[in-house]
Amino acid sequence: MRTPEVGPVGSVPLVLRCGTGVLNEAETVWVAMLDGWAAQQFARNLSAGTVEGRRSTVMRFRRFAEAYPWQWTASVVDEFFLELRAVKGAARSTVLGYQNALRMFLEYLTDPAYGWGEQCWERFGEHPAQVFHEWNTARHAQDAVATPGKRPYTRDELEDLFDCADDRVLRIRQAGAKGWIPAFRTATIMKVAYAWGLRRNEVRCLDLVDIATNPRAPQFGNAGIIYVRHGKAMRGSPPKRRSVLTVPEFDWAVECLRQWTDQVRPLYAPARSTWLWPSERGTAAIAADSLSRAFNEVKREAGLDDDLDFHSLRRSYVTHLIEAGYDAFFIQQQVGHEHASTTSIYTGLSPDYRARVVDGAIHRMAAAAMTTSKEY
Structure with missing residues (x-):
């Protein structure tokens, strides 16, 4: 007998056991989101290093926001990257990489095919939303993002x-x-x-x-x-x-x-x-x-x-x-x-x-x- 379709790799039915009582429901959903996103990326043949790097970025943002993805706002985005650039002196390429990873994570969560929006609404009365837009993130407008000092050596x-x-x-x-x-x-x-x-x-x-x-x-x-x-x-x-x-x-x-x-x-x-x-x-x-x-x-x-x-x-x-x-x-x-x-x-x-x-x-x-x- 053929197994019924349950959705794409990384969807809720494959990574989250619905209807099961847990001590910390929010944390359980958060961990399942990370696991589902990792599975989705591995299904696209991305390397383990790439997946782990993006996962670390998302977890870092989660610690800074002190909130789960269905609670993230654009104001938290501004605060996070202001600290990253002004206080910690992160390079433009670092900021761009962080923003791309976080944007892709929220694209995964807000895609109806994976079912996270509906799941969060049923459990918490809130749902994830895309908070990384053109007006609050850096744009990759050129092929190189290195500082102007990066140049060839002269022969001398x-x-x-x-x-x-x-x-x-x-x-x-x-x-x-x-x-x-x-x-x-x-x-x-x-x-x-x-x-x-x-x-x-x-x-x-x-x-x-x-x-x-x-x-x-x-x-x-x-x-x-x-x-x-x-x-x-x-x-x-x-x-x-x-x-x-x-x-x-x-x-x-x-x-x-x-x-x-x-x-x-x-x-x-x-x-x-x-x-x-x-x-x-x-x-x-x-x-x-x-x-x-x-x-x-x-x-x-x-x-x-x-x-x-x-x-x-x-x-x-x-x-x-x-x-x-x-x-x-x-x-x-x-x-x-x-x-x-x-x-x-x-x-x-x-x-x-x-x-x-x-x-x-x-x-x-x-x-x-x-x-x-x-x-x-």
């Missing part, structure tokens, strides 16, 4: 950054301290991230087998291609994979990488470890927080601006390939952007490059004018 800044990282290795080693290998690891990671345009998580999760030869560019040896297996994932999708070709402008980084894999890493990594950048214990790749702390120490020692972060190495990669004359679509494929407009946001062309472009245009116009005058 990159030279200062890498020189400082190398000097730290020499200084620590000459002092006889054991920390020179982690310092060497940090210096090499920075150079690899820049020379192949990798994100922090992409570079730290590299494995030895992710470095391969490019038959059409044998001059780069075993580092002609880097296979990225932990690229930035789209919502509800696994990590995005891509291959990044080594380009002649960054051939110096091939030797840096070879020195690490052949000479330094064997002194540090356990025998069976395949991580390219093993942690101090050797059981996993270097942690993201550890890499960020090490990078920031080098950056501060080099005297660079705080807004210039690890991701600015990737911005520099895009910018310098454009200045070198590489095709825009090739660059887009190298960095794994879905849209060309995203790649353009990363670009911060130097004044010298722009001056050369204008100078070249002037010379072409002058040559064309001379050709025309000779014809007459």
